[in-house]
Amino acid sequence: ETGVTQTPRHLVMGMTNKKSLKCEQHLGHNAMYWYKQSAKKPLELMFVYNFKEQTENNSVPSRFSPECPNSSHLFLHLHTLQPEDSALYLCAAGDPGASETQYFGPGTRLLVL
Amino acid sequence: EDQVTQSPEALRLQEGESSSLNCSYTVSGLRGLFWYRQDPGKGPEFLFTLYSAGEEKEKERLKATLTKKESFLHITAPKPEDSATYLCAVQAHYGGSQGNLIFGKGTKLSVKP
Numbered sequence: 001e002t003g004v005t006q007t008p009r010h011l012v013m014g015m016t017n018k019k020s021l022k023c024e025q026h027l028g029h030n031a032m033y034w035y036k037q038s039a040k041k042p043l044e045l046m047f048v049y050n051f052k053e054q055t056e057n058n059s060v061p062s063r064f065s066p067e068c069p070n071s072s073h074l075f076l077h078l079h080t081l082q083p084e085d086s087a088l089y090l091c092a093a094g095d096p097g098a099s100e101t102q103y104f105g106p107g108t109r110l111l112v113l
Numbered sequence: 114e115d116q117v118t119q120s121p122e123a124l125r126l127q128e129g130e131s132s133s134l135n136c137s138y139t140v141s142g143l144r145g146l147f148w149y150r151q152d153p154g155k156g157p158e159f160l161f162t163l164y165s166a167g168e169e170k171e172k173e174r175l176k177a178t179l180t181k182k183e184s185f186l187h188i189t190a191p192k193p194e195d196s197a198t199y200l201c202a203v204q205a206h207y208g209g210s211q212g213n214l215i216f217g218k219g220t221k222l223s224v225k226p
Contacts, residue, residue: 004156042117042216043157043200056213090156096212100145100204104156 002026004105006091012111015081021108023074023091032074033092033102034066043090049074050096081112115140115205119217126191126224134186134220136201144204146184147214148177151198160186160199191224198222 034046048056049068065077094102149157163179202214
């Protein structure tokens with residue numbers, strides 16, 4: 001399998017649920033990213049991991065908790081979300097300092113009821 | 114503050130009708146400007162990276178150009194399969210967002226047969 005994969009592709013959860021989003025990259029890049037994409041808004045950077053270390057937390061609420069166990073896998077743990085958290089969550093992989101290009105996965109469409 | 118403005122928000126073309134999409138940017142030292150294509154319900158697909166004013170890149174019916182203040186994505190003789198949202202992003206050398214991609218809201222292109 002090539003590129004960046006994300007699971008699940010669709011997720012519906014209640015505000016009291018706990019769920020996790022998974023991202024896996026097969027590109028050999030050192031950095032991984034979580035973005036949130038809402039209607040009519042630009043992509044919002046949430047977290048950056050570089051060589052498994054978190055280098056950016058863009059003032060994201062604590063109900064979103066990232067985890068990067070190795071340079072190929074990235075998780076986003078979700079708990080007690082709000083309806084306004086409904087969005088497309090995108091994972092990307094890239095090589096800061098090299099080509100700089102980020103390659104995106106297909107996203108997880110999240111609906112919070 | 115680094116920012117990206119894309120225009121128009123939406124563009125409807127007839128098949129074969131050439132046009133251009135605009136991306137205006139303000140950034141503390143441009144490190145790179147990126148164009149992505151995004152189909153509904155999918156992640157952004159990388160198209161081009163431009164690094165310096167005067168640079169041009171082409172791919173099939175698409176041609177991206179860069180000046181010190183803006184970039185254009187020219188679409189020549191578009192086909193219905195070119196219908197998508199086109200995203201522009203910049204990466205800065207300096208400042209609080211250094212190294213991160215800052216996205217515009219995108220231009221939604223519809224090409225009618």
